[in-house]
Amino acid sequence: MQFGVFTVADQTPDVHTGKTPDDVERMRSLVTIAQHVEAAGLDVFAIGEHHETGFVTSSPTTVLGYIAGRTSRLRLSTSIAHITTNDPVKLAEDYATLQLLSDDRVDVMFGRGNSMAGYSAFGKDPRASVQLTVENYQLLRRLWDEDGPVDWQGQFRNPLHQFTATPRPVDGVAPFVWHGSIRTPEVAEIAAYFGDGYFANNIFWPKEHYIRLIDLYRERWEHHGHGPGSTAVVGLGGHVFMRKNSQDAVREFRPYFDVAPVYGGGPSLEEFARQTPLTVGTPEQVVEKTLTFQEFFGDYQRQLFLVDHAGLPLKTVLEQIDMLGEHVVPALRKEMEARRPAGVPSDPPSHASRVAARARQSQPA
Structure with a gap:
């Protein structure tokens, strides 16, 4: 099973100092966090991808491409x-370019986006978000997926005639795709139809x-026809903050929670902790609650964890990653695999x- 960290890359002021990380500081912190996740x-x-002030990752492939050059094993994704x-x-x-540069260590999670700023900036109508998806x-x-040039006629963009996207995916197989959603059943249908993964954000809402x-x-x-439903490819988010006590x-976390952009x-x-997967407590409590997922x-x-939201200092974020790596993830790996x-x-x-x-699909019947 895969475990990791996801970030929304927000630039929230530290509630204690009032200091907001500038673009350079926040971008460098993301690279440090990624390297620490691998270590x-x-x-x-x-x-995540955002196109409004208060966030730095408007170009996720650029950021992930740089991180790919600073890591050797870590799997990179969007969120x-x-x-x-x-x-x-x-x-x-x-x-496809990122797939090539990262030695195929990349996958991609697509979603509709929950900010009107992105739709406005790119001239898209948010009321058509499902149809656009x-x-x-x-x-x-x-x-x-098609080996030859593509002809295309649709509703939302100009037609394509005999067009081939370059570069081609590695071995003719594109990065694995996850479809992220917090509320849209149509997204679950798209993921199932194509045999892609489905990622439930799992930080905002009750489990039901x-x-x-x-x-x-x-x-x-x-x-x-992809197999029993139990074999479907599912990913989950979660938000944790840990100390020994x-x-x-x-x-420590309460002041940050109270000003968090999403909370x-x-x-x-x-x-919020009672109603959602948010876990604030000891590593043992994080293990216990995550096993209920x-x-x-x-x-x-x-399973991806949010650990750097709401203006937390970088030192604190790295401590959270250390606790995940030392205490939480080994226990979860062992117990989840024993139950599988x-x-x-x-x-x-x-x-x-x-x-x-x-290759099997391309063989003649």
Whole structure:
């Protein structure tokens, strides 16, 4: 099973100092965090795409390409890239380029995006976000998967005539795709139809909300002939803050929670932790709560943790990663694999397995 860290790359003032990291400081911190994730023995580092002030990752392929050159083993991903406002031709070429530069250590998570700023900046109508998602992803798959030039006529972009996206994906097989969603059943359907992974953000809502979406994805995975629903490729998010003593964790994290862009001004820390997967406490408490995800959602293949949100100092973030690597992830690996039934994959599909599957599909009947 894959474990890692994802970030929204926010530039939130430190609640104690009032200092907001500038672009250079925040970008450098992301590189340091990624390197620390690898050094701690985790598997994945993922960054989100944003196009408004207060965030630094408007160009995720650039950031991930740089991090690829500073790491050797770490799997790199988005969390998410916008399938709605980015042009499918540019997505096809940028992520194939990143796949080549990273020695195939990249996958990509696509999503609609939850900020109106991105839609406005790129001249897209947020009311058409689902239709944009469907059309853009269909074109992207053709640009990646078809060996010859592509002809295309759609609703939201100019037609293509005999166009080939370059460079081509490694071995003719594109990066593995996850579809990230917090509320849209159509996204679960797209992921199931194409046999892609489905990633439930899992930091905002009670578990019942995500159970419905994941169950739908598993049902549609089986319907589309990819195998039993238990074999569908699922990823989950989570948000943690840890100290050796749970009272210390709550006391230290509360001021940051209260001003966090995605939390501040809402329920109290205690109420939010009761209603959602947020875990503030000891590493043992994080292990205990994360194991309930397997009970609620079924066996899954990727777990990513948010650890750097809301203006936390870099030193504190690196301490969180150390605790994940030393205490949390080893315990989760052992226990989750012991619980996993035979025949249920422990990891997402590898590049080699997908190359082999493509070769089998191309053989004459």
